[in-house]
Structures are given as structure tokens and as C-alpha cells.
Amino acid sequence: MCDCQNRVCTELKKAFPTARRVIMPVELLSNRIYIEATADVIGENGKLKDKKIKVMVSYCPFCGEKYPEKGEESV
Numbered sequence: 482m483c484d485c486q487n488r489v490c491t492e493l494k495k496a497f498p499t500a501r502r503v504i505m506p507v508e509l510l511s512n513r514i515y516i517e518a519t520a521d522v523i524g525e526n527g528k529l530k531d532k533k534i535k536v537m538v539s540y541c542p543f544c545g546e547k548y549p550e551k552g553e554e555s556v
């Protein structure tokens with residue numbers, strides 16, 4: 482798997498040395514990046530409520546390298 486996340490974090494720290502935090506949506510076990518989608522769904526009380534869904538990306542958004550599929554070895 483590519484090193485883009487570490488590289489981007491290093492560059493962000495250089496660009497914003499006083500920033501207290503930079504948030505990147507990363508799934509910890511696979512180290513893959515996800516997009517968070519919000520859907521409005523009808524809850525049990527009949528009212529709309531927001532439900533957040535994590536959509537894993539198949540390719541690195543920085544360099545385009547394909548992330549390993551579930552069950553594939555990460556090299």
C-alpha cells in the first residue's frame with residue numbers, strides 16, 4: 482500500500498505548524514480512506530433523522546494506487 486497518508490500528514494504539519502488537529506477520515510484497521518455520506522432516513526418515531534454511512538474508496542485519492550480488496554494481501 483502507498484505511503485500517501487503519512488506523506489500528506491507530514492506536508493500538512495509543515496503547512497500548518499500551529500494547527501492543533503487535522504482530521505482525515507481513515508479506517509484504522511485497513512488504513513484506507515473513506516467518504517462519509519449522510520442519508521436522511523425515517524426513524525422508528527416516523528421522523529426524519531440523519532444516518533451517517535462510511536463509503537470506503539477503492540483507490541488512493543492522492544496517487545491513484547488501487548487499495549487491496551478484502552482478503553488480498555497488502556504488500
Ligand SMILES: [Zn+2]
Nearest residue numbers: 483485541544
Ligand atoms: Zn497513494
